[in-house]
Amino acid sequence: MKDAEQKSLCPEAEKAQLPQKRVQTEKVSAPKFAKSEKTPVEPTDPNAMLEVQHLTKRFGQLVVLDDISEKIVQGEKVAIIGPSGSGKSTFLRCLNVLEDPTDGYVFFEGNNLCDLKVDINIQRRRMGMVFQQFNLFNNMNVLKNITLAPVHVGLQDLRKIKRKNFFTKISNLFRGKNKKRALLPVETTAKEIRENAVNNAMRLLERIGLADKASAYPSTLSGGQRQRIAIVRALAMNPKVMLFDEPTSALDPEMVGEVLELIKELADEGMTMVIVTHEMGFAREVATRVMFMDGGKIVEQGPPSEVFGAPKNERLKDFLSKVL
Amino acid sequence: MQIMWDAFYDQFVVKGGYRNVLEGLRNTIIIAILGLLIGIVIGTLVACVQVAGKRSKVARGFAVVGDVYTGLFRGTPIIVQLLIFHYIIFSAISIDGLVEAVIVFGLNSGAYVSEIMRGGILSVDVGQLEAGRTLGLSYPATMLRIVFPQAVKNVIPTLGNELIALTKDTSVAGYVATMDLTRAFRLIATANYEFMIPYLMLALTYLVIILIMTFVVRMVERRLRKSERR
Ligand SMILES: Nc1ncnc2c1ncn2[C@@H]1O[C@H](COP(=O)(O)OP(=O)(O)OP(=O)(O)O)[C@@H](O)[C@H]1O
Numbered sequence: 001m002k003d004a005e006q007k008s009l010c011p012e013a014e015k016a017q018l019p020q021k022r023v024q025t026e027k028v029s030a031p032k033f034a035k036s037e038k039t040p041v042e043p044t045d046p047n048a049m050l051e052v053q054h055l056t057k058r059f060g061q062l063v064v065l066d067d068i069s070e071k072i073v074q075g076e077k078v079a080i081i082g083p084s085g086s087g088k089s090t091f092l093r094c095l096n097v098l099e100d101p102t103d104g105y106v107f108f109e110g111n112n113l114c115d116l117k118v119d120i121n122i123q124r125r126r127m128g129m130v131f132q133q134f135n136l137f138n139n140m141n142v143l144k145n146i147t148l149a150p151v152h153v154g155l156q157d158l159r160k161i162k163r164k165n166f167f168t169k170i171s172n173l174f175r176g177k178n179k180k181r182a183l184l185p186v187e188t189t190a191k192e193i194r195e196n197a198v199n200n201a202m203r204l205l206e207r208i209g210l211a212d213k214a215s216a217y218p219s220t221l222s223g224g225q226r227q228r229i230a231i232v233r234a235l236a237m238n239p240k241v242m243l244f245d246e247p248t249s250a251l252d253p254e255m256v257g258e259v260l261e262l263i264k265e266l267a268d269e270g271m272t273m274v275i276v277t278h279e280m281g282f283a284r285e286v287a288t289r290v291m292f293m294d295g296g297k298i299v300e301q302g303p304p305s306e307v308f309g310a311p312k313n314e315r316l317k318d319f320l321s322k323v324l
Numbered sequence: 325m326q327i328m329w330d331a332f333y334d335q336f337v338v339k340g341g342y343r344n345v346l347e348g349l350r351n352t353i354i355i356a357i358l359g360l361l362i363g364i365v366i367g368t369l370v371a372c373v374q375v376a377g378k379r380s381k382v383a384r385g386f387a388v389v390g391d392v393y394t395g396l397f398r399g400t401p402i403i404v405q406l407l408i409f410h411y412i413i414f415s416a417i418s419i420d421g422l423v424e425a426v427i428v429f430g431l432n433s434g435a436y437v438s439e440i441m442r443g444g445i446l447s448v449d450v451g452q453l454e455a456g457r458t459l460g461l462s463y464p465a466t467m468l469r470i471v472f473p474q475a476v477k478n479v480i481p482t483l484g485n486e487l488i489a490l491t492k493d494t495s496v497a498g499y500v501a502t503m504d505l506t507r508a509f510r511l512i513a514t515a516n517y518e519f520m521i522p523y524l525m526l527a528l529t530y531l532v533i534i535l536i537m538t539f540v541v542r543m544v545e546r547r548l549r550k551s552e553r554r
């Protein structure tokens with residue numbers, strides 16, 4: 001794990017870290033298109049919230065995810081467990097294509113996230129992600145951290161509507177009297193977007209009891225506070241699904257509880273979530289399904305009672321005996 | 325000793341050498357500060373395409389241009405660059421010497437600033453970029469709103485160094501293009517071959533300018549640091 005964190009800081013890892021071309025152009029991934037012809041470019045289950053097909057990820061020669069096909073439906077709370085280096089983080093990061101899959105497809109609500117025609121920035125608004133290292137924006141106070149994205153996308157949409165209307169108006173000048181096109185309704189103003197975002201952020205902060213920290217900077221907060229703020233920052237976008245990558249692993253033991261508590265509350269409210277965790281007790285309590293990953297594959301999965309109570313796979317048994 | 329002072333006084337006041345010195349002082353400061361500002365603009369653009377070049381083919385093309393530019397300007401002495409611009413590139417057009425110096429120093433410092441900025445951008449944890457992207461912000465928006473402000477704050481001390489280095493480098497501007505501090509004092513010194521006082525005064529003037537710059541950079545640095553610890 002240390003290794004991966006370290007690597008991601010050095011410039012050579014940049015390509016993998018900065019996804020835009022959403023399918024990596026590696027020499028080793030030549031069969032990409034050959035394979036994609038065989039596989040359907042549609043989700044097999046239209047009701048699945050998240051679906052991956054033949055998801056494969058290689059870093060150079062290292063196969064980190066090995067042809068995974070999986071579905072996650074609305075309301076599920078999936079806990080991913082497994083030994084270090086088994087590909088859990090990579091799997092999670094492929095779900096919102098923060099890591100470009102080498103091969104295969106990721107569907108979110110029926111949209112193929114590996115398709116360059118799909119605007120990934122719009123899809124990601126509906127997928128919250130929480131990192132092990134919190135990743136609060138260091139140059140902004142807590143309130144700004146939470147309102148940045150809602151305000152940014154709100155204003156972006158507003159500008160888009162206004163721009164469209166502007167062109168419609170111009171083209172209307174050349175249209176006949178009863179052929180004029182209707183303008184899109186402009187329902188809000190920039191001021192309203194900002195106010196709503198602030199109100200919503202304060203409501204979320206009150207909920208986690210940190211309203212008094214609204215103007216504090218992240219560097220002045222404890223780990224537990226930072227992580228809870230990172231969680232509500234994601235919630236401020238009203239996501240359909242939340243992805244957690246070891247949200248409590250960087251915390252001092254006495255702060256783990258408050259973060260898990262918040263995640264549990266979200267789960268109880270029906271949020272769909274995928275959570276990579278080493279907290280087996282938490283996985284058992286909150287998850288509706290537990291996946292055990294090893295060597296880039298999902299080796300065994302099922303309800304927590306089965307995975308923890310009656311593990312079948314040898315490596316899972318071995319793993320559990322070490323961590324429980 | 326008295327003779328030296330008399331000689332200096334004669335050149336500095338009576339013969340009007342102070343006018344050159346004042347003009348030189350003004351030019352030195354203009355070249356250093358405008359040069360750095362131009363350098364920051366150019367350097368930032370170059371750094372951005374170099375960083376973005378890792379992920380986009382279009383940017384990679386520009387990044388190669390940026391590499392050639394930084395290579396050329398870091399690989400040759402500034403005085404050579406001044407000579408080339410003065411006698412070759414700008415030889416056909418009549419251009420003010422000060423403007424010429426500002427352009428050459430701007431281009432020169434852009435090459436150094438691009439490296440500084442690139443380092444600054446890379447020094448920001450990738451987690452910041454990832455967090456922005458997962459919230460649905462585009463790559464340029466995330467860079468602009470999140471990574472860039474942090475990068476700038478990280479490089480303020482280094483940019484301060486660059487300003488100081490640039491100020492000292494301007495002492496060669498007078499050989500080709502324009503009046504500057506060094507040239508003004510050199511004219512005084514060589515007028516009657518009394519070197520000691522003019523050149524010590526020259527050194528002192530640079531020292532004072534640079535002490536003031538150092539102080540201002542420290543202030544800015546402290547301001548920026550404070551804003552994040554409330
Ligand atoms: N950017 C990268 N470049 C090269 N190799 C990487 C990169 N990211 C991850 N890896 C490698 O991929 C493998 C799986 O990494 P991953 O982070 O998915 O494991 P993990 O299951 O999350 O482990 P942990 O429990 O330690 O977090 C590791 O061997 C890691 O070294």
Ligand SMILES: [Mg+2]
Pocket residue numbers: 001088089090246
């Ligand atoms: Mg991990």
